[in-house]
Amino acid sequence: SxxxxxxxxxxxxxxxxxxxxxxxxxxxxxxxxxxxxxxxxxxxxxxxxxxxxxxxxxxxxxxxxxxxxxxxxxxxxxxxxxxxxxxxxxxxxxxxxxxxxxxxxxxxxxxPAETTTFRLQPQQTSRNTQSNNPIVRALSCYFYCFSQLKILFVFPQEITSTANELQKSGDATRIGIYIGVSIFMVLVLALALGTFILKRRSYSKKKLQKSSIIFMSNPLPKDIRNIAGERLQVEENIYTIEENIYEIQDEYEYSGRAS
Structure with a gap:
C-alpha cells in the first residue's frame, strides 16, 4: 500500500x-x-x-x-x-x-480558503457642485462604479494558487481596469470633440445659407432706387448737351465756308 x-x-x-x-x-x-x-x-x-x-x-x-x-x-x-x-x-x-x-x-x-476583506468607502460629493451636463454626469458615474469594483470574483473550482499569487493576480486585474478606463476616456473625449465640431460647422453653414436667402428675397430700398434713377438721368442730360454742341459747331463751320 x-x-x-x-x-x-x-x-x-x-x-x-x-x-x-x-x-x-x-x-x-x-x-x-x-x-x-x-x-x-x-x-x-x-x-x-x-x-x-x-x-x-x-x-x-x-x-x-x-x-x-x-x-x-x-x-x-x-x-x-x-x-x-x-x-x-x-x-x-x-x-x-x-x-x-x-x-x-x-x-x-x-x-480553509483565503479570504480578503475590502473596505468600500463612500464617495463624498456636494449636490451643489454637480454638473448639469449629462456627459459629465455619465462619466462621473462610470468612474465611481469602476472605483468600487475591487472584489475579484472566481469560481471555487479554479482557486489553485496561494495567497501571494492571488495578490499578484489582483494587482494585474486592477492595472487592466485602469488601462481600460484610460482607453475609454480617450474614446469618449474624441467622440465629444468630433460631435462638437460637426455641430459647429452645420450651424455656421445653415446661418450662411439663411443670410443669402434673406438678401435675395428683399428688394433694394426706395432711396437707393431714387439715387440710381437720378444718376441715370444726369448721364442722359450730359449726352444731350454734347450732341447740341456738336450741331452748333457744324452750323458755324458751314456758314463760314459759304461766306
Missing part, C-alpha cells in the same frame, strides 16, 4: 488518482473506495463501488468517478471539498486471486 498526500482548499474540486492496467486477461475488475486505511479485504467506510463496468454504489453525490472505467481510470473526484473531507482514503482494485488486490492509500488535507 502506497501513502501519498494531496492538498486541497475548501470549495475546490480535488482529484485523488487511482488506476490499473486493463489487459485481455484482467479486462475490467471491480473496485471500491473507502475512508480509512485499506483493510485486509474490501474498504473501510465504503462509499463507492463498481463491478468493473459501471458504478454500483454511490453513498455521497459529491464523490464521483469521472474517468474512463474501460481503460482502468478509477480516480476519485471530490467536488466542493470541505474540511470534513480531510483524512485517509483507500482505493482497492479487486483482482482475482488470494491477496492479489491492488491497494492505494491517499491522504487528503483540506485547508
Amino acid at each position: 502506497i501513502l501519498c498526500t494531496y492538498t486541497g482548499v475548501v470549495g475546490q474540486t480535488v482529484l485523488l488518482p487511482c488506476s490499473y492496467v486493463v489487459n485481455p486477461r484482467n479486462k475490467t475488475v471491480p473496485i471500491c473506495w473507502g475512508k480509512g486505511a485499506c483493510p485486509l479485504s474490501r474498504c473501510t467506510e465504503e462509499f463507492l463501488t463498481t463491478d468493473g463496468w459501471k458504478v454500483t454504489h454511490q453513498k455521497i453525490k459529491r464523490y464521483k468517478l469521472k474517468g474512463d472505467l474501460f481503460r482502468g481510470n478509477v480516480s476519485l473526484t471530490i467536488e466542493n471539498v470541505g474540511e470534513a473531507d480531510s483524512g485517509i482514503y483507500c482505493c482497492r482494485i479487486e483482482f482475482k486471486g488470494l491477496l492479489n488486490d491492488q491497494k492505494t492509500s491517499l491522504k487528503l488535507v483540506v485547508k
Whole structure:
C-alpha cells in the first residue's frame, strides 16, 4: 500500500488518482473506495463501488468517478471539498486471486480558503457642485462604479494558487481596469470633440445659407432706387448737351465756308 498526500482548499474540486492496467486477461475488475486505511479485504467506510463496468454504489453525490472505467481510470473526484473531507482514503482494485488486490492509500488535507476583506468607502460629493451636463454626469458615474469594483470574483473550482499569487493576480486585474478606463476616456473625449465640431460647422453653414436667402428675397430700398434713377438721368442730360454742341459747331463751320 502506497501513502501519498494531496492538498486541497475548501470549495475546490480535488482529484485523488487511482488506476490499473486493463489487459485481455484482467479486462475490467471491480473496485471500491473507502475512508480509512485499506483493510485486509474490501474498504473501510465504503462509499463507492463498481463491478468493473459501471458504478454500483454511490453513498455521497459529491464523490464521483469521472474517468474512463474501460481503460482502468478509477480516480476519485471530490467536488466542493470541505474540511470534513480531510483524512485517509483507500482505493482497492479487486483482482482475482488470494491477496492479489491492488491497494492505494491517499491522504487528503483540506485547508480553509483565503479570504480578503475590502473596505468600500463612500464617495463624498456636494449636490451643489454637480454638473448639469449629462456627459459629465455619465462619466462621473462610470468612474465611481469602476472605483468600487475591487472584489475579484472566481469560481471555487479554479482557486489553485496561494495567497501571494492571488495578490499578484489582483494587482494585474486592477492595472487592466485602469488601462481600460484610460482607453475609454480617450474614446469618449474624441467622440465629444468630433460631435462638437460637426455641430459647429452645420450651424455656421445653415446661418450662411439663411443670410443669402434673406438678401435675395428683399428688394433694394426706395432711396437707393431714387439715387440710381437720378444718376441715370444726369448721364442722359450730359449726352444731350454734347450732341447740341456738336450741331452748333457744324452750323458755324458751314456758314463760314459759304461766306
